Amino acid sequence: MTAAIMNFLTPNIMHALGWALLHFLWQGTALAALSAAALAVCRRTQVRYILGVATLILMSLAPVVTFVNYLQQHGTVQVISAFPATAYRIQNGLVSGISADSSRRIVPSLDALPWLVEAWLLGVAFFGFRSAGGFFLLERERRKRSTVVGTRLLQTCLSLQQHLGISRAIRYCECQWLQAPAVIGWFKPIVFLPATALTGLSEEQLRAVIAHELAHIRRFDPFVNVFQVCVEALLFYHPAVWWLNKRIRAEREHCCDELAVNLCGDAVEYARALTLMEEWRSAPVFAMAANRGPLTERVVRVLGLKTIGSGMRGIGWTGSVLCLGAALVAGHALLDIARPPIARAAMRLQAATNANGEAAQQSNPKPAATPKPSAARTPNPASTASSYIDAMRDVGLKDLTVDQLIALKVQDVTPEYVREMREQGLNVDAENLVAMRVQGVTPEEVRQWRGTGLNLDQNRLVALKVQGADPEYYRALKEAGIDPDVDRLIALKVQGVTPEYVRALRAAGLSVSADQVIAFKVQDLTPEYLKHMHDLGVDANANELIGMKVQDVTPEYVQQIHALGLKPTANELIALRVQDVTPEYIKALQSAGYKASVNEIIGAKVQDVTPEFIERAKAHGFKDLTLQKLMQLRQLGILDSKADL
Numbered sequence: 001m002t003a004a005i006m007n008f009l010t011p012n013i014m015h016a017l018g019w020a021l022l023h024f025l026w027q028g029t030a031l032a033a034l035s036a037a038a039l040a041v042c043r044r045t046q047v048r049y050i051l052g053v054a055t056l057i058l059m060s061l062a063p064v065v066t067f068v069n070y071l072q073q074h075g076t077v078q079v080i081s082a083f084p085a086t087a088y089r090i091q092n093g094l095v096s097g098i099s100a101d102s103s104r105r106i107v108p109s110l111d112a113l114p115w116l117v118e119a120w121l122l123g124v125a126f127f128g129f130r131s132a133g134g135f136f137l138l139e140r141e142r143r144k145r146s147t148v149v150g151t152r153l154l155q156t157c158l159s160l161q162q163h164l165g166i167s168r169a170i171r172y173c174e175c176q177w178l179q180a181p182a183v184i185g186w187f188k189p190i191v192f193l194p195a196t197a198l199t200g201l202s203e204e205q206l207r208a209v210i211a212h213e214l215a216h217i218r219r220f221d222p223f224v225n226v227f228q229v230c231v232e233a234l235l236f237y238h239p240a241v242w243w244l245n246k247r248i249r250a251e252r253e254h255c256c257d258e259l260a261v262n263l264c265g266d267a268v269e270y271a272r273a274l275t276l277m278e279e280w281r282s283a284p285v286f287a288m289a290a291n292r293g294p295l296t297e298r299v300v301r302v303l304g305l306k307t308i309g310s311g312m313r314g315i316g317w318t319g320s321v322l323c324l325g326a327a328l329v330a331g332h333a334l335l336d337i338a339r340p341p342i343a344r345a346a347m348r349l350q351a352a353t354n355a356n357g358e359a360a361q362q363s364n365p366k367p368a369a370t371p372k373p374s375a376a377r378t379p380n381p382a383s384t385a386s387s388y389i390d391a392m393r394d395v396g397l398k399d400l401t402v403d404q405l406i407a408l409k410v411q412d413v414t415p416e417y418v419r420e421m422r423e424q425g426l427n428v429d430a431e432n433l434v435a436m437r438v439q440g441v442t443p444e445e446v447r448q449w450r451g452t453g454l455n456l457d458q459n460r461l462v463a464l465k466v467q468g469a470d471p472e473y474y475r476a477l478k479e480a481g482i483d484p485d486v487d488r489l490i491a492l493k494v495q496g497v498t499p500e501y502v503r504a505l506r507a508a509g510l511s512v513s514a515d516q517v518i519a520f521k522v523q524d525l526t527p528e529y530l531k532h533m534h535d536l537g538v539d540a541n542a543n544e545l546i547g548m549k550v551q552d553v554t555p556e557y558v559q560q561i562h563a564l565g566l567k568p569t570a571n572e573l574i575a576l577r578v579q580d581v582t583p584e585y586i587k588a589l590q591s592a593g594y595k596a597s598v599n600e601i602i603g604a605k606v607q608d609v610t611p612e613f614i615e616r617a618k619a620h621g622f623k624d625l626t627l628q629k630l631m632q633l634r635q636l637g638i639l640d641s642k643a644d645l
Helices: 004-010 011-039 045-072 075-080 100-108 113-144 151-163 195-200 203-218 221-234 239-264 268-281 295-302 313-338 341-363 380-393 402-410 415-423 432-438 443-452 456-467 472-482 486-494 499-507 514-522 527-535 542-550 555-563 568-576 583-591 598-606 612-617 627-636
Strands: 085-091 094-098 146-148 172-177 182-184 190-194
Touching: 011 045, 011 075, 011 113, 011 239, 045 221, 045 239, 113 221, 151 172, 151 195, 151 203, 172 195, 182 203, 182 221, 190 203, 195 203, 203 221, 203 239, 203 268, 221 239, 239 268, 380 402, 380 415, 402 432, 415 443, 432 456, 443 456, 443 472, 456 486, 472 486, 472 499, 486 514, 499 514, 499 527, 514 542, 527 542, 527 555, 542 568, 555 568, 555 583, 568 598, 583 598, 583 612, 598 627, 612 627
Parallel strands: 172 190
Antiparallel strands: 085 094, 146 172, 182 190
16 A cells, blocks of 8 residues: 555655654654643643643644645755766865765765655554454454443433533443443444443542543543544654644543542542442553543542642743754754755855856955956956856856756756747746756657647646656557547556557457546456457446446455346446445345345345345245335334333
8 A cells, every 4th residue: 555655756856854753853842841841830721731732743744744844845956966967066165076985075975865755755654454353353243242221220321421412422331341430432423331341430430531542522522532543553653643642642631630529529439439440440542532541640639639740840841942942953953954955056156156256256356457468367256157157048047046056057047948948938937947957858848749730838748757758758648549638648658558458448349538548548448358248248338337436346345246147237246345235134135035136135235135134034924025115114214222212
């Protein structure tokens, strides 16, 4: 999956994303240091919680802002550093050409950025699947091993809910797979009360514990927690994110503890309940409203005692200042490294030229009389540069900045190159000229593209060159039967569509457009797949074939359906797979005496008419029912048990 994503990331995106990930190292540290200082000052639990969440939001936005900033910058810098053919050495105010190997020592190499981005994507995938697995595990356990609480306990829960002013619909369930109460769910929350809590806590303790869980729902803590999980998955590599999330979860527990004590009134009994539940706890916490904070700190706060951290605010302040200073120093160093190489070269050139001019004025005072002409004079660097500037101005490039002049000269953009490109109808500026030169776009190649009849601007020329699409590739596609425009031509090349692939599709009897060919390639639809479906008698057009491939309609699946006496069309095959109708399900219906059509089978599957439901209907004395009657019984819930109701 990571490799597939990497194929869609352009060099500009890779560059911007890599620098955003690197910059977050100091940005995250600085934000964490500021947050730690603010948390040390604040006394109120709710204010500390809000500060922590606000800092986490800033942490999530910092890489986005950095990414957008780098993405909006011109692509000149990165292509020069990636393909250095010629560079310039600045020495004593003069600019002289040096080799590519030497330029790499001056301009930091960014070759490691793609590896960094790929490693980050792997980490995101790991933590994302880890969190998703936790959600799936909790949902499975909820369905299998939970029951509704008794009437008396339900009245207690509803009374507490009313006291807290919660109008949302909340379910209360008893479970065996948890050892401590928990809240699961976002829009339809469920409060789980384990059997150990129902039997091991007094009524007063149980009320306080239930009030704590309802406080999570009142404060919308499950939504904040899922945001924390997402930030942890995306910014997993920074310890500050994990530290801040731990503090947020701890402060969240303190807030709910305060609400529970205020509602129930007895802090001592609630502290005892916390101690008992901590001894029972062994539950997964991937998707719960909060991962519980340290027991000792919670109990101390509930009882109103002085916490250990209250006497360490001075140390926290000192540590925050040191971390903030280190982060700013590291950020300044990284910004200097990440600063566009052209800008750095321009600064060095300007400084060297100024220094050289001042030295010349001090060593060569103005003469009293005009000196005789010298037979040989050392050329002035300024006059040499002016000749290149004048030549570029003559071909239409005026008011060039120092950065642009250096970039053009580094990439060997000559006035002749500019003139020939403009003769081909391209109104190019300095950045476009550098990009075309870096990618090796030649005037001859532009003339060949003009001969194809395609309307190409400089950006599309660069894009075609990056993807390796040349005029011969375009002509071969036309000969194979498709005539794509520029954007589709690029997409075809990105997906690896060859003229041979198009000819094979045509040979299979398909009249396909460029968009359909791209969709075929994305879904890995091969000519062999088409032949198998044709041999099985499935008459499908291009869009139906794409739908069949998307829904994983395999030749083996079609053969199994045919073996059961059914001959579904392409659309019916798609519908069968969408509803997850298996050959085994059809066999079960047929074994129960129902020789149904494809549409009837799909309808039965939609209404969840299972073999077990058919047996239940027969057990109630309903025999010889049609499949339509069974679907009506299922839809109306007539045969549902009390537990289902």
